Amino acid sequence: MTTNNAAGLTLSRRQLLKRGAAFGLGASALGLAPAWADPWGQSNAYPQGAVEGNDIALAIRRETLEINGRSARPITINGTSPGPMIRLREGQDATLRVTNLLDEPTSIHWHGLILPAQVDGAPGISFAGIDPGETFVYRFPVVQHGTYWYHSHSGLQEQLGHAGPIVIDAAEREPFRYDREHVVMLTDWTYEEPASVFRNLKSAEGYYNLQERTVADFLAEVRENGFRETARTRAMWARMRMSSRDIADVTASTYTYLVNGQAPEQNWTALFKPGERLRLRFINGSAMTYFDVRIPGLKMTVVAADGQPVQPVPVDEFRIAVAETYDVIVMPEADTAYTVFAETMDRSGFARATLAPRLGMQAELPERRRIADRGMEAMGAHDMDHAGMEDMDHSRMEGMDHAGMEGMDHSRMEGMDHSRMEGMDHAGMEGMDHSQMEGMDHSRMEGMDHSRMEGMDHSRMEGMDHAEGQRAASPANAQGDLLPAGTAQPGSQYDQAGIGIDPDERRILVYRDLKAFRPWPDRRGPEREMEIHLTGNMERYMWSFDGRTFSQVDGPLHFRKDERLRLILVNDTMMEHPIHLHGMWMELENGAGELIPRKHTINVKPGERVSALITADAEGSWAFHCHLLYHMDAGMFRVVKVS
Amino acid sequence: MRTSTWVVLGACWPALALAATEQESGAASPDRTITFEASEMMYDPEALAIQAGETVRFEIHNSGALEHEFVIGDAAAQEEHRRMMQEMEGHDHEHGDHGGHDMAEGEHGGSMPAVTVAPGETATLEWTAPRGVSRLEYACNIPGHYEAGMSGEITLQE
Numbered sequence: 047m048t049t050n051n052a053a054g055l056t057l058s059r060r061q062l063l064k065r066g067a068a069f070g071l072g073a074s075a076l077g078l079a080p081a082w083a084d085p086w087g088q089s090n091a092y093p094q095g096a097v098e099g100n101d102i103a104l105a106i107r108r109e110t111l112e113i114n115g116r117s118a119r120p121i122t123i124n125g126t127s128p129g130p131m132i133r134l135r136e137g138q139d140a141t142l143r144v145t146n147l148l149d150e151p152t153s154i155h156w157h158g159l160i161l162p163a164q165v166d167g168a169p170g171i172s173f174a175g176i177d178p179g180e181t182f183v184y185r186f187p188v189v190q191h192g193t194y195w196y197h198s199h200s201g202l203q204e205q206l207g208h209a210g211p212i213v214i215d216a217a218e219r220e221p222f223r224y225d226r227e228h229v230v231m232l233t234d235w236t237y238e239e240p241a242s243v244f245r246n247l248k249s250a251e252g253y254y255n256l257q258e259r260t261v262a263d264f265l266a267e268v269r270e271n272g273f274r275e276t277a278r279t280r281a282m283w284a285r286m287r288m289s290s291r292d293i294a295d296v297t298a299s300t301y302t303y304l305v306n307g308q309a310p311e312q313n314w315t316a317l318f319k320p321g322e323r324l325r326l327r328f329i330n331g332s333a334m335t336y337f338d339v340r341i342p343g344l345k346m347t348v349v350a351a352d353g354q355p356v357q358p359v360p361v362d363e364f365r366i367a368v369a370e371t372y373d374v375i376v377m378p379e380a381d382t383a384y385t386v387f388a389e390t391m392d393r394s395g396f397a398r399a400t401l402a403p404r405l406g407m408q409a410e411l412p413e414r415r416r417i418a419d420r421g422m423e424a425m426g427a428h429d430m431d432h433a434g435m436e437d438m439d440h441s442r443m444e445g446m447d448h449a450g451m452e453g454m455d456h457s458r459m460e461g462m463d464h465s466r467m468e469g470m471d472h473a474g475m476e477g478m479d480h481s482q483m484e485g486m487d488h489s490r491m492e493g494m495d496h497s498r499m500e501g502m503d504h505s506r507m508e509g510m511d512h513a514e515g516q517r518a519a520s521p522a523n524a525q526g527d528l529l530p531a532g533t534a535q536p537g538s539q540y541d542q543a544g545i546g547i548d549p550d551e552r553r554i555l556v557y558r559d560l561k562a563f564r565p566w567p568d569r570r571g572p573e574r575e576m577e578i579h580l581t582g583n584m585e586r587y588m589w590s591f592d593g594r595t596f597s598q599v600d601g602p603l604h605f606r607k608d609e610r611l612r613l614i615l616v617n618d619t620m621m622e623h624p625i626h627l628h629g630m631w632m633e634l635e636n637g638a639g640e641l642i643p644r645k646h647t648i649n650v651k652p653g654e655r656v657s658a659l660i661t662a663d664a665e666g667s668w669a670f671h672c673h674l675l676y677h678m679d680a681g682m683f684r685v686v687k688v689s
Numbered sequence: 690m691r692t693s694t695w696v697v698l699g700a701c702w703p704a705l706a707l708a709a710t711e712q713e714s715g716a717a718s719p720d721r722t723i724t725f726e727a728s729e730m731m732y733d734p735e736a737l738a739i740q741a742g743e744t745v746r747f748e749i750h751n752s753g754a755l756e757h758e759f760v761i762g763d764a765a766a767q768e769e770h771r772r773m774m775q776e777m778e779g780h781d782h783e784h785g786d787h788g789g790h791d792m793a794e795g796e797h798g799g800s801m802p803a804v805t806v807a808p809g810e811t812a813t814l815e816w817t818a819p820r821g822v823s824r825l826e827y828a829c830n831i832p833g834h835y836e837a838g839m840s841g842e843i844t845l846q847e
Contacts, residue, residue, distance in 0.1 A: 221728075221729035221730050221753075221837070222729070222730045222731075222837035222838050223730065223731050223837070223838030224838070323836070323838065345836065347833045347836035347837055348833075349730075349833075349837050357755065357833065358730060358832070358833025358834060358836060358837035359832070359833055360775055360832055360833050360836055375836050375837055375838075376836075377836060553775075563729060563753075563754050563755065564754050
């Protein structure tokens with residue numbers, strides 16, 4: 047069994063430069079290109095091999111290979127799964143010839159690349175797909191640089207390892223320096239057929255969740271929280287027909303988590319020389335798995351997100367949603383090994399690699415964290431036990447968004463004044479009971495949307511304290527003005543990393559940290575807003591936008607050519623969704639004003655409301671979907687037409 | 690061109706403080722001027738060789754989009770400075786509001802010569818290289834900047 051594929055080390059260019067510069071000479075005086083211009087020869091950058099140049103051929107096959115020492119049937123690209131790194135250069139014209147040697151149609155989508163619609167690679171949207179035996183030639187100019195990836199956009203093929211990294215070298219100097227680089231591609235492999243995984247999810251929601259609470263858990267919780275509290279929390283989850291431990295649909299009960307195709311026991315090892323700056327290009331090429339990544343003993347300085355440079359942020363840990371990429375710089379000073387630890391968000395498993403000065407070294411595995419529990423705060427609403435609150439004045443609460451507040455108990459609320467609550471959106475509040483609310487004045491509540499509030503229990507609501515509601519200020523006031531560009535939406539949680547993360551334990555990257563160096567070219571504010579709700583039915587494993595699956599919608603979403611649009615995403619479900627738009631950047635309005643970062647994939651936490659500015663300059667039809675593979679397949683998918 | 694004033698930083702290396710005193714009293718005039726470029730995220734040049742005892746005038750131009758520092762000190766002092774600055778920003782997760790950071794005398798009682806340069810501006814710093822030390826670093830310790838590339842090595846020759 048092969049365990050380590052890392053190649054040997056060579057003297058880095060940086061070392062040479064240092065020697066030259068010691069005599070007072072700058073890099074230019076040596077007649078060498080600066081280090082950024084030529085990262086070649088620094089790498090064992092990626093162990094599955096690399097293809098480069100102006101004409102690249104990729105052959106897609108289904109074949110028998112070993113994965114973690116066990117016979118598997120992945121889809122391979124040029125013989126490996128995940129496939130080779132495709133290395134391009136900003137400014138070149140890329141030609142990629144993809145030959146389908148499967149017995150079914152296939153495709154490759156170049157995730158995050160800005161290119162013409164007909165070479166985007168989403169079958170049925172912008173091209174017909176690639177039939178068995180055929181070769182499709184993708185030709186496009188490379189107009190960006192950074193870390194990206196590619197994957198099949200046909201059916202569930204991506205789950206079979208039909209994916210790989212894309213690295214595009216910059217035409218100009220990047221805003222950071224490094225001596226050596228490594229690609230760290232995270233994937234989730236299952237020996238099951240993907241169609242069977244999907245069938246299992248359809249037949250029994252929670253099929254892969256072996257972390258249901260036990261009687262022992264219950265008793266422990268009673269000791270901690272008291273019987274009443276525990277019973278009530280349980281009843282809430284029961285009403286929602288889901289377990290608070292459904293953090294992920296598909297878990298380590300079927301998945302083996304891989305780094306560059308290697309399982310934790312295989313321990314893929316990346317080499318460094320002490321004192322070097324290493325650039326690690328993290329790609330989450332998983333079908334369904336979010337990871338929390340850390341390297342105990344090393345600060346990681348995030349320098350790019352989704353391929354785009356960001357102002358550097360030193361962190362101890364970052365959460366990487368499915369399809370996101372993060373580039374980090376680490377500086378291992380000591381002659382010792384470090385563990386790259388990528389724990390799954392649901393804590394059911396982990397992927398692991400090692401950074402070491404020599405092969406064969408390894409560091410301790412950090413202690414695994416306990417299983418995360420979806421508390422109420424995970425639903426975008428804080429302190430939702432409002433019992434015993436009397437005589438509240440809710441006047442002048444405008445534009446509140448109560449989406450995603452499910453299973454609230456508002457019993458015993460008496461004497462409330464709800465006058466002048468305008469523009470509230472109470473969509474997605476299910477299972478609430480408003481019995482026994484006495485003496486409430488709900489006059490002058492205009493424009494409220496109380497759709498989809500089913501079975502709510504608001505009984506016994508006395509003296510509510512909605513101070514938290516302050517953050518839910520008007521997203522668009524009565525006059526219809528839009529928030530200024532770059533402003534964080536009320537209901538966003540950009541300063542929170544999400545479920546299962548203790549922000550006091552260590553410094554965790556949050557979306558609020560991401561800042562561009564300079565404003566993006568289109569400085570216009572939004573001309574209009576488009577609000578899309580992320581919706582789902584856990585029990586039937588139906589996932590959708592605005593309550594309708596892809597098969598239920600009539601036509602595409604329409605972006606007007608060249609308009610500046612604000613896309614608002616409201617997550618009415620209990621799960622994270624990584625939302626991906628093809629063909630155009632989404633400038634994530636994380637509160638950074640003119641310096642908002644741009645992304646190809648935005649993670650939306652349960653109950654959260656986020657927004658992005660989009661310049662609709664890419665004519666044609668584009669896919670827009672949740673990047674959790676089985677959610678996409680279940681219907682969380684739309685076509686966006688720009689015309 | 691705007692000339693910046695000294696910022697005294699906590700550090701563990703008293704010889705530099707001595708050098709600073711010489712500067713201020715005007716006892717030393719620069720033996721040479723070294724022009725520096727600071728940008729995202731690097732200095733040009735990336736390394737320097739200086740004679741011990743030599744007085745150098747640095748002209749640091751910030752051609753980038755963000756504020757940058759130019760701090761001279763040994764590796765340990767730089768690391769301490771970095772740690773402090775990350776702690777300062779740690780609570781509100783804010784970057785870039787570091788201007789005028791209040792780095793009074795450190796527990797070691799020494800100081801590190803430093804200037805902060807706004808984007809588009811040029812600052813100068815005069816410094817006499819100490820004796821008895823073979824290696825120093827120059828660095829920008831605004832959180833993330835050092836890690837992303839803003840450091841260089843000074844080799845001191847006796």
